[in-house]
Amino acid sequence: MKIQDEINDQSAMPAGNETLSRRGLLRNAGLLAGGVLAGGSMLRATTARAEGAGVDTTVGDGTAATMSTASGGPVPGLAKAGQRKASPQRVVNDLAILNSALLLEYLEAEFYTRVVQADMQRAYLSEPVRQAALTLQRDEITHVQAISAMIQQLGGTPIAKPGFQFPGAIFISPLAFLSLSASLEETGVSTYLGAAPKVQLKDVLKFAASIYGIETRHAGLIHYLQGELLAPHDMEMPITIEEALARANPYIVKDQVTPNGMVGGAGF
């Protein structure tokens, strides 16, 4: 099955739910919103405590404790998604876009997780690059969690995490790591931008925009560390979801789903 087909399939409403009712959406949202909000509150509280104490806001294994925005508010759209009246077609459309985004976020999260693990074993990254890898790992894992929550709130099913493979060079060469990181981040930026005009629901648009904004910072940060132009174009360049999936394709192990947290590059 092609990746795009799988995403469309997974994004579709469950059988027998073709006429998605407002009540059904509300019920799903109600069940899930409680958990998400509770989780979000705990994360915000953890972050606030950590920042108040002047320490790093990463916790435990480096997973993000930041479910709030750079301006201090809650993640836009996440709490309200699924609570507003929307036609099933619009919901299905946005679920497909969200699941495509989720695939890219899985890829990025796995990439940084493996690099951080490799650096713990070999210490091959300089301090600024190591810090950047930790920050990006934190953000991408948070994006995976948030997008999954958003998909569920809209009544959909997040796609399963596939297996990933990366060139072995990224685990020994900082330059190789930065190069692939720049490529993945630019793909993420361009994908969100290309999908933005196709998003139907305002809550999803606001939510996706808040992730897109952080992806642009990531791309800029990596270029900065490379010593290159942090913004190669005056305006960001969009790509289609199909193009994004084609770029991600070489890193996906076909017909394999791995448990979360698998570490170690399969190599090419």
Next chain:
Amino acid sequence: MSDTCEESLRQKTGVTPPLTRRGLLAVGAAACGATVLLAARPAHADILDTLNKFLHLDPIVLNYAHEMEELETDFFDRVLRSSAYHQLEPRERSIFNLIATQDRAHFEALDVERMRRGVRGGDRFETPNASASRRPRVFKFPAAAFKTRENLLRESITIKESVLFAYHGAVDLVSDPKLLAPAAAIAGVEGRHVMALRYMAGLNPVPTSFEGQVSPQIIGERLSRYGFKGGGMRGGML
């Protein structure tokens, strides 16, 4: 408390108003005005969602973005001529050059978009005696901002973050996808600028996992000290 607007009107005036077309229009206009005023308050931002279905806000948002880019262009043009700029490392100077160039490109792109759509209003330099070659400076920035590296970075971050959060705060006000796409494309580059400025200032370049979004009302208040008018809307912002 009366249950309906009609009953309320009866109680207040003491008479039963004749249901004329003019009367209905007047009531409608008053209700619309009240809704706009309510929507301008951040606490009632959700009203804008509903309002946007009936009112076309795209020209207002376009003017808003246009004036923000104009402010940034003016500021970073001055940065390049400041004493603080010459205190910077070569890499830092090249970043400020890039920001100034890209902000001007954003301003010009939005200018073209406004002309293409026939959007007017909010033109700061459209005074009868002003020629294109002698455009008056109408934004005002604290002189201290241009004196030291530290001040320069602080003021730059304040302006840049305000503009970045403003773009993200206005994303749901845009109804035309053909306007949303370029606005988002500009906002992305603004995010890179913020990242670089924060990095240079020794701050965390990516402090959280989600970009900030701030309403036009609050951004208007923040930027008003520079002479920002909120896109030419009389009396301020949306």
